[in-house]
Amino acid sequence: MVFSGLSRARKTAVVAASCAALLAGWTCTRSLLLRSPVPPLSAAQHEQAARVRILRDSFGVPHVFGKTDADAAFGLAYAHAEDDWPTLQDVLAAARGRLGLLHASTTAAENDYYAQLIDVAGQVETQYPALSPEVRRVLDGYAEGLNAYAALHPSQADGRLLPITARDVAAGFAHKLPVLFGLPGVLRVLGGKGPLHAGDELAWLGTSPGLAAGSNAHAVLARRSTDGVTRLNVNSHQPWAGPVAWYEGQVVSEEGWNMTGGLFPGAPVVLLGHNETLGWAHTVNQPHLIDVFELRMNPESPHEYRFDDRWVPLGERDARLELDLGVFLLPLHKKVYRSVHGPVIETSHGFYAIRYAGIDRALRAVEQWYRMDKARNLAEWKAAMEVQGIPMFNTVYADRNNILYVYNALIPVRSGAADPSLILPGDRADALWSEYLTFARLPQVENPPSGFVFNCNTTPFQVTDGPGNPSPSYFPASAGIERTMNNRGLRSLALFGGAAPISREEFFRFKFDRVYGRGSPMIEQVVAPLVESFTPRTDDERRALALLRAWDGAAEEDSTAAALAILTEGALFETATRSARPSLAEAFRGAIAFLVAGYGRVAVPLGEVQRLRRGSVDLPLGGAPDVLNAVSSKKDGKHLVGTEGDSYVLIAEFGPGGVSSQSIQPYGASNRPGSAHYADQAPLFVQRTLKPTWRTREDLRAHLSLEYSPGEELSRHR
Secondary structure, eight states, X not given: OBOTTSOHHHHHHHHHHTHHHHSTTOEEOOEEOOOOOOOOOOHHHHHHHHTEEEEEETTOOEEEEESSHHHHHHHHHHHHHHHHHHHHHHHHHHHHTOGGGTOOBHHHHHHHHHHHHTTHHHHHHHHGGGSOHHHHHHHHHHHHHHHHHHHHOTTTSOGGGOSOOXXXXXHHHHHHHHHHTTHHHHHHHHTSSOOOOTTOBOGGGSOOOTTOOOOEEEEEOGGGBTTSOEEEEEEEEEESSSTTOOEEEEEEETTSOEEEEEEOTTOSSOOEEEOSSEEEEEEOOOOOOEEEEEXXXXXXXXXXXXXXXXXXXXXXXXXXXXXXXXXXXXXXXXXXXXXXXXXXXXXXXXXXXXXXXTTTTXXXXXXXXXXXXXXXXXXXXXXXXXXXXXXXXXXXXXXSSOEEEEEOOOOBOOOTTOOTTBOEETTOGGGOOOOBOOGGGSOEEESOTTSEEEESSOOTTOSSSSTTOOOGGGSOGGGOOOOOOOHHHHHHHHHHOXXXXXXXXXXXXXXXXXXXXXXXXXXXXXXXXXXXXXXXXXXXXXXXXXXXHHOOSBOOTTOHHHHHHHHHHHHTTSSSSGGXXXXXXXXXXXHHHHHHHHHSSSOOOHHHHEEEEETXXXXXXXXXXXXXXXXXXXXXXXXXXXXXXXXXXXXXXXXXXXXXXXXXXXXXXXXXXXXXXXXXTHHHHHTTOOEEOXXXXXXXXXXXXEEEOHHHHHHTTO
16 A cells, blocks of 8 residues: 555545554554754765766766775765665665655555564674674765765755665665565465464465566586687576666776676675676575474463473564654554564464574675675685575676586574474474574585586576586485476576587577477476367467467567467466466466457567567567566556566676676666666667676776766765
């Protein structure tokens, strides 16, 4: 529920009346709304800004040069704020548990409750001092870059969130990483209908993502390439807009930081990409990272729970949420609890404790990514990985002479009594874990005989062709490590596998492959059953079935069968619960009805149905869920409009002369509608064409759209 379309008086009435519905058990009060001024620029900000230079290339991508790493982080924050301040401000507010100041919505209230329940602020308080001085300086530089932008643009900034501190930036990691592996969804389900008891199956906590979810990563060694070049495909699939949309940039300092790649709003370091000698890609993995415990409460003392042979009091704090209603703030109050396991939620049917990976070390993630950015060789990069702060993500690495796959994850070392697929008993100490598998014990493959590694959100036990794959027998079932393949994994083996050398042209072509192959879920679970058993009732259904029967499995813009298949598959996963989903035949008939209603026929090319839209740009869009050129789209009128999939593509090449790369995004470098770079990459994106990622000042000045120092802008506002 979002209230932005209501009058102030109506906002107040609606929120006050539905306060209990937002979050059961919260207490509502009211206080006058007092706006805070934006802090003025400081002398230190002027001095740091003067040490930064930003070169924007012809696509508007910022290349930030600073004297120190902290200066480069300052410039990165400043450039990102120029391109997308509203999202950055939302992300910082969300990590503080104050998103309700910016948005009067149930989503904001749920976020702010989540941030306080997992005690983001407490995690920062205890973990921040353990970060290295270098990382703390980078966090501080990034925060000051945001503060400088806000000071120059006070009409855009909310002074109640200022000044931003290094700890606020660090808080983003404690807040966002559990979101990426599904913690809010688990909390939401546990707060629903019950009761739930120890021993109950937890498989229902997840919801099927259909064929869309995922990312791709491939690396081919020089000895497998026809030209002796090692190549890395960095190909994350994220939403194309919002708080986890990729932002591209380069950070360079005189202290040895020179990283090109992608980062999320609020990240002061590059999260994937390459430096002068090495690079890596991430794809999502899904080990068991969350345990749920049913607490046995003391009937004589309602806030005590049984642990081992004694009653233990719950930790208790007062959580406060604030919704800005325009005239006044509406504070909501509720107690939040904690047990020895972790945060505790109180429901109408009991108390449940949550323990999740990284609960004790979330801030190590920024330390790890920073050290990965600055690693110069495989040994240094592995040392950075041994920090073990990043709680998830398959990772594929490459340099001139090496490739590596690792199933990166904070996998809890559980006792035999702890099965994370079930709700666990909260009173048994032997069900509680405190350690993780070390980096050396994680599934990994280094320089296999095939000269090729990959992961497409698939099992880590099939990441190369031929010998060298890890054995699943070495890893406990409680780790929840994936055992399945999808179409993208199967196509990767079909295209990159074998012993034949791979040319540069082939590597690029394989990355943008759009084929559903034999054995893929789309063919085996959707197309083949329809072709074999669907009984058409009308001429349109007969025509549609004939199209599927003749389909080559490619999701090209001119394919009419692809539009039918994608619409059918999408209908199977549009609803959250399996019980409400249509049958395959119903989904196919729905796809036919959609096309006939919108276009008057069933034979409609995919590019006519599926579009890339950004402002006034409206382009035909090929690709589909679970092909290597992945696209996920949502219905909008008679069209499917792309929303995620290939969200940031970078191919790095490590050759005798050093490293070079090319990249593309679906929209552009700026999220400001008036910018020339709001959608200038879209025409290249739909054509599967990459742009250069210039890295030296000389190359940049030959392809420059703007060069400036934030210090110059600050000086004009003294």
